[in-house]
Amino acid sequence: MVNETAHESSSSMVNYLSFFVNGKKVIEHNVEPEWTLLWFLRNKLGLTGSKLGCGEGGCGACTVLVSQCVDPDSGHIEHRTVNGCLALVCSVDGCHVITVEGLGSVSKSNLHPIQSRLAEMFGSQCGFCTPGIIMSLYGTITSLPNSSSLTMHDIEESLDGNLCRCTGYRPILDAAKTFAKDINQLPCKKSSTSKITSTTFDKCHSFVEKNPSSLSQVEFPQELLHYIPQSIYIKGSLIEWYRPVTLSELLHLRHTYPGSASKLVFGNTEVQIETKFKRLKYPRLIAVTHVKELKEMQRTANSLILGAGVTLTQLQSKLVEWNDEKIDGGICQSLIDQLKYFASTQIRNVASLGGNVVNASPISDLNPVLQAANTELELRRTKDNSVRFVSMHEFFLSYRRIAMTDDEVLVAVHIPLPKPSTKYFLRAYKQARRRDDDIGIVSAGLQVQVEPVKSEVNQWRIVSARFSFGGMGPTTVMAINTQKELIGQLWTKTVIVKACQSALKELPLDEMTPGGQPEYRRTLLQSFMFKFYLYVCTKLRPSFVDEVDLSAVYPYDRPVSHGQQIIPERSESQKVVGTSLPHRSSYLQTTGEAKYTDDMPSLPGTLHAALVLSTQPHARIKNIDIGAASHVPGFVTFVNHQDVPGRNDTGDMVQDEEVFISSIVQCVGAIIGIVVCETEAAAYTAAGLIQIEYELLTPTILTIEDAIQQESFIGDEQRLRQGNPEKALAEAEHTLTGTLFIGGQEHFYLETNCCMAIPSNDDHELTLYSSTQNPSKTQELTALALGIDSNRVTCRIKRMGGAFGGKESRSITPCVATAVAAVKVGRPVRLNMERDIDMCVTGQRHPFKIDYNIGFTSEGRFSALDVRLWNNAGCSFDLSMNVMVRAMLHIDNTYQFHNVQVRGRVCKTNLPSNTAFRGFGGPQALLACETIVEHVAAHLKLDPFVVRRLNLYQEGDLTHFAQPLERWNIPRLFDELVKSSDFIERQKSVETFNKLNTYRKRGITILTTKFGIAFTAKFFNQAAALVHIYKDGSVLLTHGGTEMGQGLHTKMIAIAAEALGCDVNKVHISDTSTDKVANTSPTAASVSSDLNGMAIQNACEQIRQRLDAIRARDSNSHLSWEDIVKRAYFERVDLCAHGFYSAPDIIGADFVNNRASYNYFTQGAAVSEVELDTLTGDWHLLRADILMDVGTSLNPQIDIGQIEGAFIQGLGLFTMEELIYGDYTQHKWTKPGALFTRGPSTYKIPSFSDVPLDMRVSLLSDAPNPLAIYSSKAIGEPPLFLGASAFFALKHACIAYREQQGLSDYFTLHSPATVERLRMACADEFTQRACPKEHETFQARGSY
Ligand SMILES: Cc1cc2nc3c(=O)[nH]c(=O)nc-3n(C[C@H](O)[C@H](O)[C@H](O)COP(=O)(O)OP(=O)(O)OC[C@H]3O[C@@H](n4cnc5c(N)ncnc54)[C@H](O)[C@@H]3O)c2cc1C
Ligand code: FES
């Protein structure tokens, strides 16, 4: 009966969608309500410019602009950037959707200035993030009533929902700021020498001069100006979609479909996560987006009434309009503060206030503020036409359970305003792992009302208090007892300290707390209360608070960031090489026309694959049941080890892995099989239905410590010695020992692994399109698994959306598995690994444990070093031994230790196999080395700067692997940087700052680095290239390297043009393909420019010589390139050449003879200065100065891009990015062996607001390198370690605070220095209460 009523009403509803995309009308009758907007754009409209980076609203790659006329009378159009991966296509009915393709296109030569500037200012490397960033920026400009009112500040804030893993953000910000009206205020010195380039200033200004008065915008369709929303009902094959437009209609629908029969949805930011990741199923979605009654916002004399259906952006602007502390006691300001760091612009643009409240997340940001403000919720339902008000305090019953009946709808929240006569204060606090787009670890809304006792002597009595917290329990919780105890007490520090103790008792947390970090959370709770105490004091009477304590009161006000790049004069003898040629794909990337593997169209008959993964870390597979999966419509087959026609054994260096696990799984995330279906959605559904029965095995070894205890190692211990370390240690004036742990790092390339396998059944051939750094290995291992020769398999790769080592070996097995599936079914199969799967399957940077014993003199000169390194390899060999070897070879960094012993062991654990990552073990060893330096300096009470300078290697010194240091520029880099960064003066200012501020501390550090260039596996140091010149003079170049954003193809094209003597625009690279260049080495170890560049030069010179011979015979010496090529053809001269290069004099790593060699070392230095909030661990990088020796740069701007990108990636590695695996000791709250941090919501890479406020990069002048192509140096990996300068600067900030607390002993700071580790290192009375027994030595838990 009930259902009939609903259908009756649904019959009068519109049952199709109507909207516009890039100006073209779309009418969609056959829509499935679960389709996301992104899926629709990419798969139905073929608009592949918008990318799928994460599918959870965390990366911004899918950003599009949605515009809608919200008031047909005034014609007011609202523009919102949204995450296409979260928005459902049903939500855009009546809207105009603009994608990156709508702005401009290379083929039509009509690029929007945002697109061209980003390309020309090197704001795009791999380009995968670029369309999303373009759309965010376009949205910011469009949504302002007047684009010329845009400020740099607006721009910095508007990019909070976009991530870029390549650029380090500075060039993107520069390009974006050219649209700001206040660009002239960029605090950047104009260079005095004309030859020096200061990009930020000069280049930005050259664009600004060209700015039109208003920027071109895509026209809003006239038809939509008159759009009147109507009720919609869409019947999909799995679910139904309703969009009511009145409250009574909504209440009626909810009454008809109560409880789990329907799900209300507004922004879908939470519901999409539930359906996609938690696999919850809702039969009906009821969109509450168009119900007028939910959209009202008003301020009465007594309260603020906020409709549940306002977006957070709408709420934000209304609150700014209302904000008046005299009226609301800080309610508006607190909500504004919380909204500033609530998710991202894209999320706030669609997410609703009601959604946040009803979502009932224990870590909600808004609910603590609403609870502290004593908010009431207005709930309505059709039955009895009832309205009910529930206090927020009583609303949250238990984890995600709320006091709302099955058919109720939240209509509005009512926040009472304080009485004008009272002294009422409300503040909001939040601390997250990262400032931008991160959910709080603890958030708080703190409110107090006081009355004067003797206000002239600052005596105030507490009348009432409401302290509400997120992250301190299974719901948003209030410290009820604490609040009661406070009533009647005086507002003093003693009382607040007691309140902290009481709240800790009331809100206990233990090691099983979901999310972990109980000690940090307990500390934050107190820090917030203390900050609130001081805040109220300053409000009651400014002089109430000591000036040095004011640093605790207000958050850091982050100014606009800026940068500067200094490039030395270049040699005039080269025409192309050495110029800053823009990245060859940059325009295509900014228009979204650049195609990545997943953007390629499918051939007819293509099937889709989804991986079936192990859920146990160590177990025997007893049974696989595909029954339920095989009933999914579109299911084709399940593929496992029995389907492998050749060898199931696989692996990069050693074949100790299986393509599909045949019996014993060694980690969570091991590939057991592949489900192949007609559609991607069916494949995911079916994969989730495969039932696997396991017999659990022991032991389960997860950490380095476990492996050491169980003696679970891969290979033998590696040893390297120089001198007599035992004797030198015994004779040293001082010795120190210590241990350092360094966590792993997820590559977080924006494009996840994907591939397409196309079998050709007539000739037993297979073509693979794979996003891989290693085409030849992919070809070889695929052929092995298929039992065919390598000449039948071709692996092709156009470009990758970032890789960083993550696609060197771990991309291969999923690709081989897909190939096996394609051969089994005889049809093309494609696999696109979603972010969470990719993170679980493909391994990460190796965590390390490093023990050291250092001997040194009283002046700080090193005499001996004995180090032991262990890395966590995970469950297979992969590249772990090579990573260990590089770590052992980099333990000296730039210092002479004289007598050295290094031992390395590779630990085998039940985790996914860890793998290559930019730096390849080097950064971990370098961090240990610098930790040793700091330890020695602390012990001798010397400035680490002095110890560093004293121990630097000098020209000609031998490293600990007996390689002489030639063209050694480190002392010069160190001294030049000290001067150019004003290091000594700034050190003094830091000291002064620290004396004047109790709760904010600054730190400054200088570091140097050297990085060995060559593969340590000698045979890899070779490359080949193929050059074809066609009759029209165009050149097709193919080489063995792959393009992942690093600009390799751009550099190679420049080398070819230089060597051939032709125009650079004549040279083209199509792709990398194993049928053109065979036996390629992986594009890795930073050497690809060196090796492939030499091979290209070799090929081009062969042709050049042939052409020169023709020129010599011709009296007309001014023949054009085209003419000479034509002449050569008619003279039957070969216009093709194959080039080859093998690096000479490389011995690789020969530990038996205690020696190794690199081709040369890339060198650099950096200074970082930071400011730390010691009460929370929040910090800002105030300034970073980098001076890098890149030899004679092949392309200065691309090299600067590599330097900045690597620096920020290093910053992430050492300060922010924390992988958490469940285990038996550290993270008991999550499943052992399973990766908890498997998406951008939990794993935080640096974002736009982590860029240094002042970033200065210079390339060292006069530093030629005769050992590499055109005297250049490799640059991909070496600068990454320089990000550690911020790690040590932060450590110094902690030291300053600890000393103030009377703690002068050395302490170890393990990596990464997360906000948690930093706060807990700042041991004080708060940490003491949070962890009484160990607060001075407390170490936050980690996954190592
Ligand atoms: C990338 C990302 C970042 C995030 N960051 C944060 C953050 O920093 N802080 C934070 O607190 N949260 C964060 N969230 C959580 C989420 O965005 C918010 O809770 C948001 O406010 C939900 O609003 P919505 O309109 O999208 O809700 P939806 O997903 O549409 O709905 C959420 C829930 O509310 C219910 N609902 C919605 N409207 C009503 C109504 N009127 N009456 C009754 N029930 C209703 C729905 O049925 C559903 O159960 C984040 C989410 C994502 C995906
Ligand atoms: S793909 Fe949508 S935010 Fe990452």
Ligand code: FES
């Ligand atoms: S250019 Fe931004 S992720 Fe690669």
